[in-house]
Amino acid sequence: MSLIQTQGLTKTYGSGDTAVMALDHVNLNVNAGEFVAIMGPSGCGKSTLLHLIGGLDRPTEGRVIFDGAPIAGMSDDALTELRRRKMGFVFQFYNLIPVLNAAENAALPVTLDGAKPAVARAKAVEWLTRFGLGERLSSRPDQLSGGQQQRVAVARALVAEPALVLADEPTGNLDTHAGDEIASLLRSVSKEYGRTVIMVTHDPRIAAYADRIVFLKDGKIIDDTLLERKKNS
C-alpha cells in the first residue's frame, strides 16, 4: 500500500540562463512500512527530494501524494499540522532544545499540539525507554553523548505516532559506532514499529540498513535497488 508517491516532481532554482534543476520530474513510490535510503553525489537532489516529501518546500512542478491526498493544496497551517502529526523528522545536528531535558525535548511535538503535559510526558517516556534512555529522562542535551542526543531526536520524531519518519543525514555528526546504532534504531522503527522511514545518507554502511536504495544523479532517479536478495525457490 502506497504511503508516499511523487509524480513528475520538479524543483528549479533561479531562472533563465542561471536556472538549476535540482529535481527533474521524479516519480517515486514508497509503500507503508518500507525503509528507503536515498543516495547520490553532492548536488544530486536528494535533500531537495526529502524536503519536498516532508512539505518543507514546495515543488516547481509535479506533486507529492501523502496517504492518498496531495499535499500541494494545503495551506501553511494545514501543512504544519500534517508534519506534526503524520511525519517525524530527524536531522543531522539533532536540533534539540538546550534548556529542555530529554523527556521534554521528546514530548515537544505533542506538547505543541495541545496535549496535556502528563499525556505528552507519558508518550515521551514510552519512546525514550524503548530506545534505552529510561535512565536519562532528566538529562539535558549537553549531558548526553551525540548518539544519545540523536536517540532523543528519534524518540521525538515518534511521539506523535506518525506514519512516516524522514531522516536527513542522521549519522552525519556521529562516530562509526554511534552511527551504526542509529541506523539500527531506524531499522527497528520500520521493522518492529511498522513505520515508513525515508533516509538521505551518503554513508554506504548506514544505507545498507535499509530495505531499498534509490539512487539519484543530476536530479533524476538512475536506479532503485532492493537490498534483500530474493532466495532461489
Added chain:
Amino acid sequence: MSVRHAILGLLAQHPRHGYDLRAAFSAVIGGDENWDVKPAQIYTTLNRLEEAGLVQESSVEQDGGPEKRIYAVTEAGRAALQEWFDCGVTPEHQRDEVFVKLMTALVSGAADLGRIIQIQRSLLYQELHAATTLRDGYNPRAEIAQILLLDKSIMHLEADLRWLDITEMRLDEVKRQPLPEPEVKPRGRPKKTVSSEQCSVSSNQ
C-alpha cells in the same frame, strides 16, 4: 603464512595432539564455515614446521597417525612467533576484475561506464546489507571471530563503494576530454641523418 604462525601460537600455549590442534585452529578462525582449512593442510604445515626446527614431536603413541602424535614448539619456534607478532603485515593490492572491466569498457567503447558502475554498486550494496544483517545477529561474547571477519568484509565493501564513487567522478571529468591514443613507437633502425653524424663525431672527443 597465517596458518603456520597460528599453529606456533597454539603450541606455544601448550603441546597438543594433532587432532586437538585442528579443533583449536578452527576455534581461532571462528569455525570451518568461514575458512575451509583441510586437515591435510594442518599436517603438511606441521611437517614443514618440524623440518624448519620450529616444532618437534614430544611423544609418540604406538602406531599413532599424525592425529595422535603430540607436538611442541621449540625455542626457535617461539622466536619465529614473536617476530610475527612484532612486525606489521603488508597489505596486498590486487588488480581486481571491476577495474579490468571498467578499463576494457573505456578503451573499447563496448559498454556504458555509468551503467557498469551502477550495476556493481547495486550488487555491493546487497552484499553490504547481507554482511551487516549477519554480523548484527552474532553474539559478541560467543562469536567474536565471526564478528571481526564480518566487520572486515563490511569495511572492504565500503571502500569498494567509495572507490566506485570516485571513479564515477573521474570518468565524468574524462568524458569532457578524450583519452590520448597510446604512442606507436617506430620500428626498425633509425634513419641516418646529418645530426646523428655530428653526435658520433662529438662523442669521440
